[in-house]
Amino acid sequence: MSILVNQDTRLLVHGMASREGAVYTERMLASGTHIVAGVTAGEGGTWLAGVPIFDTVREAIRATDANAALVCVPPSEAMDAILEAADAELPLIVCATAGIPVQDMVQIRSYLRYVAGAAIPTPLAEQGRAYEQPRQAVLIGPASPGVFSPGKSMVGAAPEGIFTPGSVGVLSRSGSLAYEVAGMLTQAGLGQSTVIGIGDGLIVGAGFVDILAMFEDDPLTEQVVLIGEIGGYGEEMAAGFVADRMTKPVVAFVVGHTAPAGRPMGHQGALIEGYAGTAQAKIEALERAGARVARTLDEIVQLLERG
């Protein structure tokens, strides 16, 4: 099964007609991703690598039935792009763009909460469309390296030979560590169901808890690896979910033990504020909740093999 992306994913690249868009498109096509459309305002009617580009998300969906988007526009345009995609009813938006203003993220989350619960306002003339369930509107990111279901669909830039299909779900704030860990798992013969980079920021879309819930419900995923880092409360909240709802084993790894307080370590969200957000606190919370915490990268594989 895998979560979020699979063989039915029809991807739209929002920002395709740009340098970043071209690089992502080229990489994903090489990985076999089913890219059906690109969107860049003003470039509608052009093509890139055999993929048609449209001016708006709605036009792209109408023409190609796209059901997911990868957003790679500049940070100043990202809110508009994400809201446009959500408004066009795309159930999955993966935002690769990093450095989106925090208050834009506040607005985006507010809107996504609204669309997730609401029926779409429909003019009288079009009524007759029934909505039986709330719309899914999942945002992964910002600064997400991607969502990768090996053998099914790779949304984002995947280095070659790192991923392989299997039953371990991986979720990570860090993209580079997601690759590192996935590579180690692949070498150990532990394939991955889905690898998700939830990205970085003071505020992000889907958090650890949202993804853990999906892994718990996914028949293909048997174990989960959670890669955390200093800053925020995501790992602590994940620990709460692990204790209350997770039946599948969770192996956790948290970085930033040597980080000084008050300095963001590369990631805007990797920030120890006062007493909050230390690696130690996160590890304690995860251990108390029953997750197995790896002290070293190598130990992740050992803990998974123990089963």
Next chain:
Amino acid sequence: MRLHEYQAKRILSQYGVPVPRGEVASSMDQVRQTAERLGGRTVLKAQVLTGGRGRAGGIRLANNSDQATELARQMFGMDVRGYMASKVLVDEAIEVEQEIYLGITIDRSISQPTVVASAQGGVEIAEVVHETPERVYRIPIDPLLGLRVYQVRELAENIGLSREQLPRFSPIALSLYRAFVEYDAVLVEANPLVVTPDGDMVSLNTRMVIDDNALFRHRDLIDMRDESQETPIERLARRHGISYVRLGGRVGCLSNGAGLAMATIDVLRAHGIKPANFVDIHKEADAEKMAQGLQFALNGASQAVVINVFCSLSRCQEIARGILLACQKPDLSVPLVIRLEGTDAQAGRALLESLAAERGPAQVRIARSLRDAVRHIGDLLHGARSGEGL
């Protein structure tokens, strides 16, 4: 981006927040002029972008303009925890009956802006949260609605303000939130917000931290940046879009991802090796950026530099070219241990192998994994030492 107290004070007073009369001074003449104009007692505050000024003698009370000038003389150029004060804020001294904390921040546990208040003002809120969390009240703010008056009423009641104090407290809270939104702040604080014997409320210390990601839409704020509060290398790193944190040890640490960089310095530390720095060139780095990042990693690294790069968007070949570029000096100052993985790894490693062959293992070593890299570092530093238990 942190603003100085005097900058935050100016902005918030434009929103109608009551602040003490006073002016920022860059010279002793200016201090004297302001102190004379204010008359009576004044408070001198060193303008530095760090906390703990009081303890370091950066906040002093003067009885008259002579004393003010004398205190300022000691304050200009003073070092407060590594930050140098080139400006001093001269404010009228105000009688304080009650000290409150009031701030707007992003609460990461709910991913929403939140108003925070406590009857325990005048100390770092992190301390109050740590020691007496029950004395800190938070109310989440819905961005669609903004901060509502009924929420402020609830907050005022929680911190024990009287009904009579509400008409002064409410506009201040609403102004803080408006400034928070309009300036793309991640923090706006009045700490302490004081109640005077006359019943007035005045913000004695204002603080604003602006979201770096939003600076592109605040050109006026970019001009307000005080570069004297950064070290030259921090300034350079910022301008190159490279994250740099000085850690004080002897092994430089460069990576192209924050998580990988943190994992690398964690492993070094676990092996008793203190990192000199944390350098993250982020994804999509080209050869120039890699070369620049390596320069930063070499800064302060007296024993070695470890480079741990996992390419996804960037290409290993490009990264390797950057290393070659930086290595154009005939003799490197310290040995490099390089681990390169990901997109185009073979091509990149081929370039590095020839560099390693040319320079020899005393200068350049190629590692196959993070564990291997740490083993090499251990070898270089202490002679034979196995790198087990990564």
